[in-house]
Amino acid sequence: MFSAILTVLLQVTAGASLAKMGAAIGAAIAAVGAGYGIGRIGSSAMEAIARQPEASGDIRSNMIVSAALIEGVCFFAVITCALVLFV
Amino acid sequence: MFSAILTVLLQVTAGASLAKMGAAIGAAIAAVGAGYGIGRIGSSAMEAIARQPEASGDIRSNMIVSAALIEGVCFFAVITCALVLFV
Amino acid sequence: MFSAILTVLLQVTAGASLAKMGAAIGAAIAAVGAGYGIGRIGSSAMEAIARQPEASGDIRSNMIVSAALIEGVCFFAVITCALVLFV
Numbered sequence: 266m267f268s269a270i271l272t273v274l275l276q277v278t279a280g281a282s283l284a285k286m287g288a289a290i291g292a293a294i295a296a297v298g299a300g301y302g303i304g305r306i307g308s309s310a311m312e313a314i315a316r317q318p319e320a321s322g323d324i325r326s327n328m329i330v331s332a333a334l335i336e337g338v339c340f341f342a343v344i345t346c347a348l349v350l351f352v
Numbered sequence: 353m354f355s356a357i358l359t360v361l362l363q364v365t366a367g368a369s370l371a372k373m374g375a376a377i378g379a380a381i382a383a384v385g386a387g388y389g390i391g392r393i394g395s396s397a398m399e400a401i402a403r404q405p406e407a408s409g410d411i412r413s414n415m416i417v418s419a420a421l422i423e424g425v426c427f428f429a430v431i432t433c434a435l436v437l438f439v
Numbered sequence: 440m441f442s443a444i445l446t447v448l449l450q451v452t453a454g455a456s457l458a459k460m461g462a463a464i465g466a467a468i469a470a471v472g473a474g475y476g477i478g479r480i481g482s483s484a485m486e487a488i489a490r491q492p493e494a495s496g497d498i499r500s501n502m503i504v505s506a507a508l509i510e511g512v513c514f515f516a517v518i519t520c521a522l523v524l525f526v
Contacts (some may be wrong), residue, residue: 268443278380280369282454286461287373289520291380293465297472297514298384302391304476307505308483309395311498315487318494320405324398324477325501327412331394332508334419335387338426339512342383345434346376347519350526352437 288349295346299339303332375436382433386426390419462523469520473513477506 310328314321397415401408484502488495 268488280454281475282369282374282456282458284369284376285458285523285526287376288456289465289523290468291465292516292519293393293468293472294377294380295383296469296513297475298380298387299512300387300472300476300484301384302387302389302394303403303505303509304479305391306394306398307476307480307502309388309398309439310501310505311480311483311487313398314494315490315500316402317405318491318497320401320471321494321497321501323405323408323412324401325497325504326398327401327408327415327499328394328505330387330412330421331390331397332505334423335390335394336508336512337435338386338423338430339383340515341427342379342430342433343512343515343519345379345430345437347522348437348518349372349376350519350522352372 271303284349287291288346291349292343292346295339295342298342305314306332306335359430371436375433378436379430379433382429383428385429386422389422389426393422441495458523464521465523466517466520469513472516473509476509480506480509488503 306328310324313324317324393415397411400411404411480502484498487498491498
């Protein structure tokens with residue numbers, strides 16, 4: 266009887282640590298997605314300004330709009346991963 | 353009998369933590385999809401504005417429409433993953 | 440009875456170390472994402488300044504904005520991974 270309770274406790278802890286591992290790796294993969302997407306947009310924006318410096322205002326506002334869309338999804342994904350630790 | 357109930361409880365908990373791991377990794381992969389897709393659209397929009405600065409209004413509105421379509425699907429996927437934690 | 444307690448302790452430690460492994464690997468993957476993204480932006484900024492030196496002010500401010508967006512997501516992901524160690 267006592268041993269059974271101990272076994273339950275043990276399994277619960279092992280399961281919780283699996284969820285934590287998933288949360289950490291998930292947050293990392295979401296960060297890679299943001300890095301790839303925003304990196305590509307930023308890199309093209311630099312080249313676009315070098316080619317057409319007088320359009321830099323337009324380029325900057327479009328860069329911020331599209332980067333913010335990626336930022337929104339990725340931040341929400343990282344927050345979902347952080348939520349796994351507390352729920 | 354008591355031991356059987358404990359075993360059931362233990363299995364339930366172990367299963368729940370596996371589901372949480374899946375939720376975190378799923379949200380991350382959805383974020384990578386959004387980063388890849390919106391990053392590609394934004395990068396082409398920057399180059400397009402540099403090539404034809406007087407068409408920047410048209411390019412911006414089209415960029416926002418197509419990026420919002422990706423955003424919608426990816427956001428819904430991340431919300432589904434967050435829902436796994438509470439259901 | 441004593442052996443059961445020892446088994447529980449051992450399993451708890453094994454589970455906790457699995458979570459720590461995930462935290463370490465997650466922090467590393469997030470750092471790779473930041474390195475890729477900010478590296479790409481910085482590299483394009485160098486080439487853009489070399490091509491159009493009189494636009495270097497514009498290029499610098501845009502570079503800082505887009506790199507800061509990547510930095511925000513990746514930093515939060517690394518903090519989530521560090522949080523795994525304490526929760």
